[in-house]
Amino acid sequence: MGTSLIVRAATRVLVGLLLVFSIYMLLRGHNEPGGGFIGGLIGATGFILYAIAHGCRAAREALRVEPQTIAMVGLGIALFAGLVPMMIGDALFEGMWLFLAADPADPNDKGIPLSNILVFDVGVYLVVLGSVLTLVLALEEEV
């Protein structure tokens, strides 16, 4: 590998930061700019950086799961999030919310909001992450 030591050392830190940042973007997406698409792209960028510095094999090992599996699992999660409301008689992809530890007196206090919408966004995140990595890693290994 012809990559310089500095790059390799720096990517280790950078990749971790990018992944944390991608999750942050995913989770805040409902209220601030961000969301599953952006989070997934940032996460993918992190792994691609890692692949450039340490090689595709190392990136795959770091991923642990095949990227196309990640994409398919994400698609399944997104579909599941959409189907759940149907099971209780709502429309497909209808939002369902649970506000943990929210103060009922304060309408702005939503506590820890949990929802199938978040699950869906996680699915989007995984699909984008998995798809982009599938493409890039396969092409890089080919060359």
Added chain:
Amino acid sequence: MAAGSAKRRPLGGTPGIVSIALPAAAFAWFCLLIPQVANGPLFWSVEWVPSLGVEIGLWIDGLSLLFALLITGIGTLVALYSSAYLGGDDHYTRFVCYLLAFMVGMLGLVLSDNLLALFVFWEVTTISSYLLIGYKADDPASRRNALQALVVTGTGGLAFLAGIVLIGAAGGGFQISQLPDLSEHVLYPAILVLVLAGAFTKSAQVPFHFWLPNAMAAPTPVSAYLHSATMVKGGVYLMARLNPSLGNSEAWTIALCAFGGVTAVFASIMALKQTDIKQVLAWTTLMALGTLTLFIGAGTEAAIKGMVVFLLVHALYKAALFMVAGLIDHGTGTRDANVLSGLMKAMPITFIAAIVAGASMAGLPPLFGFLGKEYLYDAALEQDVLSRGGVLWVAGCAFAASALMVAAAGIVAWRPFVGPKAETPVKPHEGPWGMWIGPLILAALGVAFGVIPSLSTIVLEPAATAVMGAPVPVELKLWAGVTPALILSLITFATGFLLYWKHRAIRRGLGRLRDRADPAWDGIMDGVAGGSKWLAKTVQAGSLRTYIFITFLTLAAVLLTTIWRTGALPSAPPLDDLRLKHWSILIFITAGAAVAAVTNSRMTAIAALGTVGVGVALVFIIFGAPDVAITQLLIEVLQVVLVAVAMLKLPHMKPDVVSRIRGWDLILALSIGAMTTVVMLMVMTTPLDLRITQFFEATSAPIAHGRNIVNVILVDFRALDTFGEIAVVAIAALGAYALLRGTRRNT
């Protein structure tokens, strides 16, 4: 064939037993319905495609029930016969599937009350009969003939569909039981032509008859089923079914009488010419179909009565005789009437079945066939719808066909069994019981219905009533005294016996008579193939550039039309309040695009594309779209990575020669660009309808609990869309992955 195969199992094993038990059970059920239907039609329905008004409505009246009994009854016997005939064949299970699919299609066809549902089942029978006729798929002739049947009946089916749509428009609905009399409607001529095109192709009327004799390439049980009792009667059923709503016009009468009469006479002459007994039967089937059409067209009460009786008569004896032909083929190894002789001793049971069924076909008393012919003659001699010439036409056609039929019956059912024993490829022997039980039962029914006619009237009377649209009493008598019909019958027998006696001489005399329809079909198909080839070569030049050029030329034409139809060019909004950043974005993007378009260096192109991408992202940023801008920038990065990786293995671009062609490309490109600008200005100076956006803005926080409206739209309001989109992304990635990994380079 299959006989004597090592894999032989009783009744063809599980598939055989299923194929026998299902129609048998259905037959029993329909038998139980007979008394109810005699009192009036039964009806029940389930919604299928409510938005199109398609429901699966079952409507069982006399006509449906008669057909249903034939389909399931003869179906049971044919399934039994097949289990002995094909039971050891490698593809027997496949055969059973086709046969059952066909049976379901046929039952649906005769039981549907909705024309659209009827059409679907109509096509099911077309397709499954294609599979059945082409069962011996390794034989090119078999494939060709199956395709021919499919194309002819399928084309007719399309015409029929168009006719159905028109009926729906004219009659205000697709329910057959509710159809009004349409013969005065302005669409009637078109409906008539289209529906008859469907019926005539399906029921093989001249000049669409040629597929039926060719369809004898099918295994014999298939012929016995499809080409005697069921599929070809589909067209007859349709005409009979629509007779109340379409039949009250002179055009209907003339069309049906003309086509039916010509078919009946032409086919029975052709039948005499054949030496293959299965071909004789095929042509006599055409004769029967012609006769049925003729009498539906004549349309009087007596004619309909005769038609219904003859329908049952023909189904019984023709199915029996097809099975006999199969038995002879199986027992001797040939079906050539010139070779076969003296089989009576070797195949006694077959002989009994053949002689009884043949006598019914010839219309000899006291068999059911005699009754059938008598009532046809009754109708032909008394009917008063037409002028005198018309009476002679119907009676003449019926007489000629019946006389020829006597001779044909002799050739098939008498000739092979009498005379000296002949040398045949296989030593003549009787077939297994599964094969002879069917023809024997059918022949016995022919006797029973003939001797005790009241057995059949309980089914036939409601059937005739249904076709007529008014009550028709059917009382059958074996001996009705000396009537004109009886006298005509006697003349028929005399003529028929004479024809049979001289049939070899007649056959030689007919030697020069050729059926030109089949070669004509080949000509048409060659023409279609040649035309398609020419068209494909002309339109699909194989040049991607040309295709894209045509596509963009069309786009240019559409844009030009849009601008032209709108009239005035938009007035450009004022350019004030523009700051440096706006102008710089314009320069970024236009310069980037221009450089990317003309450069010959890949790296320069990638850099220029990057500039464009960043410029676009800047547009998103300054106009309040942070999410989009972030996405755009990230995608830009990934795009560069991908392109850079791919470039390592791709060659440099050759300089783009500025030829005359590229000059045209440039003109087209610039004009599309200019027109897009104009249209874009038009769009942006039109007032916006913001209702959807306002809805999202008002409900995003209170109901969807999200403060980033863009994200709420993506994952909540339009989540189903987003799901589709991420699925597309995943599929694109998988597709690319498969391209890279699945297809190793083959050089």
Added chain:
Amino acid sequence: METLLALMVGALIAAAVYLMLARNVLRFLFGLILISNAANLVIFGSGGLTPEAPPLIAYGASAPPGGVANALPQALVLTAIVIGFGLFAFALVLVYRGYQNLGTLDSEEMRIAEPRE
């Protein structure tokens, strides 16, 4: 700014069409990138241009302040960008694989499916 945006779109489309008409499929790919950028700008611009007011709702508020940017085209464009990338990546892989198997990037020379007669 509307006029400038329309000019940009026109320039992008013109360059994209010119590139897509080239025989070299790499140029076609570059045209594809440009035309999807142009399409995104068209959708974005059709929803109206509202400077510097993202469609975000302040904490505690139930609706955004008046005059924020139109959120709907933004959502459409966002997914369109990602899908456009998927399309581009697939096309790139196709070109790449095509070059390996056929040894050319000239679309007139790729004649496996429709051979010259």
